[in-house]
Amino acid sequence: MPTLTIDNQPVTVAEGTTIIQAAERLGLVIPHFCYHEALGAAGSCRLCAVRIEKGPLKGIQMACMIPAQDGMVVTTLDPEAVEFRAHVAEWAMTDHPHDCPVCDEGGECQLQEMTIAAGHGTRRFRGLKRTYPNQDLGPFIVQEMNRCIQCYRCVRTYRDYCGGTDYGTFGSRNRVAYGRVTAGRLASPFSGNIIDLCPTGVLTDKTFRFKCRSWDLQEAPSVCPHCSLGCNTLPGARYRELLRVKARVNRAVNGFFICDRGRFGHGYQNHPQRLREPHVDGESVSWNDALAAVHERISQTTEHHGHGTVAFLGSRRATLEANLLLGQWAAATGCTRTVYECHPEFDRIARTVAARLGDQRRSPGDIQRSDFILLIGAEPLAEAPVLALAIRQAKRNGARIVILDPRPPQLPCAFEHLPLTPEQLQLALEQLATKKFKGWTRDESTTLRNLGKDLTAAQNPVIIGAGALLGAAGIERLFDLVDASSPAARPCGVLVPLAGPNSYAAGLLSNGGPDFDDLLDAILNGMVKTLVCLETDPFEDYPQHGRAQSALAQLESLIVLDALPTQTTRHADIVLPTTVPVESDGCYINHEGRLQAFAKVLDPGLSVAVTGGGDHPPRIFEQSAPGNLPRPAWAILAEILKLPTETAALRQQLARTDNRFAALTQIHRAAEGEIVTAIGIPPRPQDDDGAVESSVPGSLQLWPIDTFGGADIFSTYSVHLDPLRDEPYILLADEDAKQRGLTDGAGAVLTSELGHLKVRVRCTATIPAGIAFLPHLLRGATAGFVPGGGALSCTLKSVEGEA
Amino acid sequence: MELLPENQQEFFRSKAAAIAHPRELVIDALRAVQSHHGWVPDEGVTLVAALLGILPIEVEEVATFYDKIFRRPVGKRVIHVCDSICCWTREGEAIFTYLQEKLGIAPGETTTDGVFTLLPTCCLGACGDAPAMMIGLTTYGPLTPQRIDEILAQVRAEVSA
Numbered sequence: 001m002p003t004l005t006i007d008n009q010p011v012t013v014a015e016g017t018t019i020i021q022a023a024e025r026l027g028l029v030i031p032h033f034c035y036h037e038a039l040g041a042a043g044s045c046r047l048c049a050v051r052i053e054k055g056p057l058k059g060i061q062m063a064c065m066i067p068a069q070d071g072m073v074v075t076t077l078d079p080e081a082v083e084f085r086a087h088v089a090e091w092a093m094t095d096h097p098h099d100c101p102v103c104d105e106g107g108e109c110q111l112q113e114m115t116i117a118a119g120h121g122t123r124r125f126r127g128l129k130r131t132y133p134n135q136d137l138g139p140f141i142v143q144e145m146n147r148c149i150q151c152y153r154c155v156r157t158y159r160d161y162c163g164g165t166d167y168g169t170f171g172s173r174n175r176v177a178y179g180r181v182t183a184g185r186l187a188s189p190f191s192g193n194i195i196d197l198c199p200t201g202v203l204t205d206k207t208f209r210f211k212c213r214s215w216d217l218q219e220a221p222s223v224c225p226h227c228s229l230g231c232n233t234l235p236g237a238r239y240r241e242l243l244r245v246k247a248r249v250n251r252a253v254n255g256f257f258i259c260d261r262g263r264f265g266h267g268y269q270n271h272p273q274r275l276r277e278p279h280v281d282g283e284s285v286s287w288n289d290a291l292a293a294v295h296e297r298i299s300q301t302t303e304h305h306g307h308g309t310v311a312f313l314g315s316r317r318a319t320l321e322a323n324l325l326l327g328q329w330a331a332a333t334g335c336t337r338t339v340y341e342c343h344p345e346f347d348r349i350a351r352t353v354a355a356r357l358g359d360q361r362r363s364p365g366d367i368q369r370s371d372f373i374l375l376i377g378a379e380p381l382a383e384a385p386v387l388a389l390a391i392r393q394a395k396r397n398g399a400r401i402v403i404l405d406p407r408p409p410q411l412p413c414a415f416e417h418l419p420l421t422p423e424q425l426q427l428a429l430e431q432l433a434t435k436k437f438k439g440w441t442r443d444e445s446t447t448l449r450n451l452g453k454d455l456t457a458a459q460n461p462v463i464i465g466a467g468a469l470l471g472a473a474g475i476e477r478l479f480d481l482v483d484a485s486s487p488a489a490r491p492c493g494v495l496v497p498l499a500g501p502n503s504y505a506a507g508l509l510s511n512g513g514p515d516f517d518d519l520l521d522a523i524l525n526g527m528v529k530t531l532v533c534l535e536t537d538p539f540e541d542y543p544q545h546g547r548a549q550s551a552l553a554q555l556e557s558l559i560v561l562d563a564l565p566t567q568t569t570r571h572a573d574i575v576l577p578t579t580v581p582v583e584s585d586g587c588y589i590n591h592e593g594r595l596q597a598f599a600k601v602l603d604p605g606l607s608v609a610v611t612g613g614g615d616h617p618p619r620i621f622e623q624s625a626p627g628n629l630p631r632p633a634w635a636i637l638a639e640i641l642k643l644p645t646e647t648a649a650l651r652q653q654l655a656r657t658d659n660r661f662a663a664l665t666q667i668h669r670a671a672e673g674e675i676v677t678a679i680g681i682p683p684r685p686q687d688d689d690g691a692v693e694s695s696v697p698g699s700l701q702l703w704p705i706d707t708f709g710g711a712d713i714f715s716t717y718s719v720h721l722d723p724l725r726d727e728p729y730i731l732l733a734d735e736d737a738k739q740r741g742l743t744d745g746a747g748a749v750l751t752s753e754l755g756h757l758k759v760r761v762r763c764t765a766t767i768p769a770g771i772a773f774l775p776h777l778l779r780g781a782t783a784g785f786v787p788g789g790g791a792l793s794c795t796l797k798s799v800e801g802e803a
Numbered sequence: 804m805e806l807l808p809e810n811q812q813e814f815f816r817s818k819a820a821a822i823a824h825p826r827e828l829v830i831d832a833l834r835a836v837q838s839h840h841g842w843v844p845d846e847g848v849t850l851v852a853a854l855l856g857i858l859p860i861e862v863e864e865v866a867t868f869y870d871k872i873f874r875r876p877v878g879k880r881v882i883h884v885c886d887s888i889c890c891w892t893r894e895g896e897a898i899f900t901y902l903q904e905k906l907g908i909a910p911g912e913t914t915t916d917g918v919f920t921l922l923p924t925c926c927l928g929a930c931g932d933a934p935a936m937m938i939g940l941t942t943y944g945p946l947t948p949q950r951i952d953e954i955l956a957q958v959r960a961e962v963s964a
Binding site for chain 2: 166170
């Protein structure tokens with residue numbers, strides 16, 4: 001632990017810390033461009049010059065390149081160093097256009113800040129500036145190459161950190177440019193990070209272009225709602241419209257990065273179909289009338305049919321506060337059937353995780369430090385994209401990555417892949433734990449045995465698995481394997497991406513209660529007459545649509561709180577419009593039990609872009625904004641329960657009532673969130689093993705799977721993400737396609753118990769024969785194919801054959 | 804026009820398969836395409852990437868880094884005139900102007916008969932012979948207008964032969 005002196009202040013830092021990092025610890029920002037905490041130093045911009053007064057290398061040195069040493073004396077204010085930095089800044093500025101007034105980066109531009117910090121104010125260079133043609137990089141990113149200062153951060157971010165393969169550095173000398181070989185959309189699902197990392201206005205957000213100056217934005221710390229990782233974000237809004245989302249630093253979760261679903265999936269907030277007014281029986285009503293109607297329906301149901309005939313359904317995307325209040329409301333009405341997840345398989349998985357994760361939980365930050373990562377039936381790019389980024393960093397740090405999965409993996413790094421069928425995955429999970437391998441070919445058996453040994457030998461192994469292919473039974477086996485691979489000295493880590501941003505809370509809150517299957521049975525048996533749905537869509541998210549529909553049709557009243565129109569709100573008798581996450585305070589618990597708070601960014605309301613139709617908004621003076629009726633679900637529930645409708649007071653109350661969530665009172669101050677250590681109750685043992693029924697000859701075992709572009713309702717309501725959504729396609733083995741006279745790219749008709757569906761064929765050699773995958777897109781043609789409900793039997797015919 | 808004869812393609816394919824870092828063949832393969840095809844079109848970049856089993860971007864980065872790899876059509880002979888300091892101190896600028904007048908083209912252009920393309924270049928390492936230029940792989944210097952006339956006539960004769 002060397003102690004050095006920087007600008008007369010002593011600081012003790014860890015071995016290997018550079019001078020620039022040591023200065024940062026003292027709160028001294030040495031001007032820099034190429035250095036970035038996540039990317040490291042390149043030593044190429046020469047801006048971070050300091051003078052080393054005492055130490056092995058005296059004189060002007062680059063602060064990002066020199067490791068701190070004991071007794072070192074450094075000054076950043078030395079006149080020669082100051083002049084050096086001023087010249088470097090002036091040099092970087094010789095070709096930079098003075099277009100700050102029309103540049104989206106203006107106001108949050110590192111080049112502006114560093115130029116001022118380095119002391120360069122007046123332009124002396126009178127020559128011609130070098131200019132470039134710009135390249136079209138697709139719907140998300142605008143390139144303005146003339147602003148480039150050649151720091152290489154974009155390439156280091158896109159290629160090195162994110163693993164993209166279609167962006168690079170061209171030319172030499174003062175002609176250096178960055179881009180793709182040919183114009184087109186950047187293919188990496190993490191492309192948006194180059195916007196955050198570019199220190200000037202070369203790469204800016206196309207969806208945000210010319211919408212607003214950065215200093216006019218309403219911003220507040222937030223948490224991404226698009227998957228269960230809980231990446232930290234900084235959304236920005238103006239004139240009642242969510243305009244952009246940036247990554248916010250949380251070293252334990254997402255570091256400095258988010259995925260493009262999180263960044264560009266923000267169109268839901270201003271979607272024209274947002275639910276804006278309370279409705280009772282299809283009529284728009286006031287909040288007072290709506291809440292009176294809710295009260296009336298519930299008391300009528302209880303009076304006519306007795307206590308317990310009203311049931312409550314919570315959700316993986318409602319806040320912890322709202323889910324807790326729903327539970328309190330249910331208890332107050334005498335309900336014994338409160339369910340927090342409408343997908344029974346995902347419910348079981350969330351309960352298993354909440355019950356068994358314990359100290360073996362791993363965050364994406366932990367994953368980066370792992371030396372052995374075993375993925376079994378997980379597709380991080382679809383289920384938890386930033387996890388794929390963390391796995392890549394582990395690989396770059398020398399970890400071994402092994403994937404057991406029937407699908408062709410899409411990880412942005414090198415890996416070993418053993419394509420096993422979903423049944424074989426179950427077998428592998430079981431036998432890796434027992435170390436007795438039966439039912440395999442000699443090669444497979446050797447591979448698995450070695451894998452088991454390597455897992456035991458690894459210093460910091462992590463096992464990752466997800467529910468869509470493994471099912472709840474598989475996730476339990478996964479935990480058994482984790483336990484079997486965890487000697488006391490060295491526990492094996494585990495990470496299970498869950499279905500939604502608050503699934504873990506749902507798993508914890510279910511408390512051993514019934515699941516949605518039980519609830520549907522109760523409805524079908526006439527024991528439940530009224531159902532209250534909190535920001536959930538059982539019509540679409542329950543795997544068997546027919547069963548959900550016939551059961552829910554028997555209800556006397558369906559009361560729904562939600563922000564966006566769903567099948568459930570369309571069937572509802574009472575609709576209470578709620579805010580989307582950026583419009584209220586709230587908390588989510590992510591996949592590893594990390595409780596994180598997000599703050600309100602903006603009030604709900606129809607954006608000025610809508611009310612003005614692109615022109616000046618109507619010149620009508622009112623006390624309130626149009627479309628501002630949606631309220632946070634927790635505020636609606638708190639009002640019903642006569643509890644405080646103010647965040648801090650409500651959190652105090654909730655923390656007092658349920659001490660598992662005592663952290664709620666302080667959570668808005670916790671920079672990296674707070675792990676909820678309470679242990680959940682595991683799901684009841686299940687007879688059904690998730691075994692796939694034997695299929696008719698000629699049929700394929702069809703597994704619906706998640707996709708990057710459409711796994712959650714928020715992103716499906718985001719038009720910006722449309723370019724990422726493919727038309728329905730089926731993924732199958734080359735030989736299965738050939739048998740059916742199909743080739744890659746051909747059109748085909750898929751027939752299953754869900755009817756006929758036109759799909760495009762995609763085939764590869766690595767998929768085991770007899771299995772096919774159908775990427776699921778909420779609200780699209782593939783909506784009925786809900787992942788996590790097991791496999792379907794299907795047949796596939798070429799379109800030409802049909803005709 | 805063919806980018807690279809099949810036997811040379813096979814040469815690069817097998818050589819790439821036999822070595823640990825096929826990227827080291829990028830320059831050789833680009834030059835092979837250039838000497839056969841005259842310059843490297845986009846398809847040439849894609850072809851080299853496919854032959855070596857690497858990404859097109861990795862080939863393009865190299866192709867654009869070197870000014871002796873031509874990513875646009877050029878004449879049958881490319882004249883590289885040194886504009887670095889030694890040649891500059893020995894009237895290099897006047898030589899460059901003379902070449903432009905003589906050929907009737909500006910830097911970066913190709914003569915109408917398609918024989919010469921004129922390009923500036925950084926130091927050719929021929930400072931002892933300054934002012935210098937390079938045509939193909941031959942360096943010429945010290946240059947005078949008379950010497951340039953002779954060289955151009957000689958090269959033109961070679962090309963038409």
